[in-house]
Amino acid sequence: MKPNIPDRKFCVAPMMGYTTPYARRLYRILSKKTFLFTEMIATKTMIHSQNKNLIIKNDQQNPIAIQVGGSDPLDLSKCSDIAKSLNYDEINLNVGCPSKAVQKGSFGACLMKDKHLVRKCIESMQKNNIEVSMKCRIGIGKVFNYEFFEEFIDEIEKSGIRIIYVHARNAILNGISPKGNRSIPPLNYEFVKKIKKKYPNINFILNGGINNLEYAYNLTKEFDGVMLGRLIQNNPFCLRKIDSIFYGSSNNTFNENTIHEYFEFIKPNIGKDSIFRLLSPLLQIFFGIPNSKKYKLEIHKNMKENKIEALEKTFLQFTKDQKEILFS
């Protein structure tokens, strides 16, 4: 790691619909050191949306990056100003999303076909003393092609970029869904190892298919950091182990106060955002815990009726009853 680059040893991947401001608060309660990402936010939304405060505010959840989707250098430059003003540590350009909607807007993974434009986009954001990074794939289509990946990075490197997150599989732009694009194209970590050898001064953060913490930790011996998505989506509570495993600090305490702190954070947003968006990160507390059906039923009933006090009580009761399993 370059000494002046903040640590990206363990990152939670940007996930639309999941890494909301509420989820990020939960993640931050559970781990002080994990590097967080927002969901991808389209440049136009970031610049013009009237509801943007609900999606782009930072709430002092640093260290954190805001991820942006776009390909207009002027818009991206404005987004960089906004990111800086909201005290984000980093602005990240999405060059990995394969969805049809994103392709229609000419951003995401299809940008890998125009390396000169990607470089221009990155350069347009590089001002304000904010770190500018990129998240990309290793290629486009069904066939592995290291030369394509290398030539792409050769061009981007000229921007002076210091951090690149690589989802280590190709993006297939036709015929499969975004979900399929996260599992059907095979993983290839070797491409990332090889490009790191060529550019030792760039921090390459490995993403894709890392599905347990021990494996993730072992990968940090070979890569500058790891980025995990679906493991955290399914089980955010495993984040309480990150500070000790990856950073040598002590584990964060997880107890009834965690629930209380979370509820205090979401309460001011009741009525402004949907109850599901407010509470969905916490619903993952049931992951892998037997005999939780009665609590789940109670919670779904109270969610329908918007009964926030009753919801807090049920979550607290659940954490008390399942102490042995949850806090072990």
Ligand SMILES: Cc1cc2nc3c(=O)[nH]c(=O)nc-3n(C[C@H](O)[C@H](O)[C@H](O)COP(=O)(O)O)c2cc1C
């Ligand atoms: C529900 C969901 C939403 C996602 N949204 C984004 C996004 O907004 N931006 C992005 O770069 N990647 C997005 N991704 C991809 C993840 O960041 C990550 O690259 C991918 O899930 C592979 O990592 P994993 O195997 O650890 O899950 C999303 C993934 C999921 C599961």
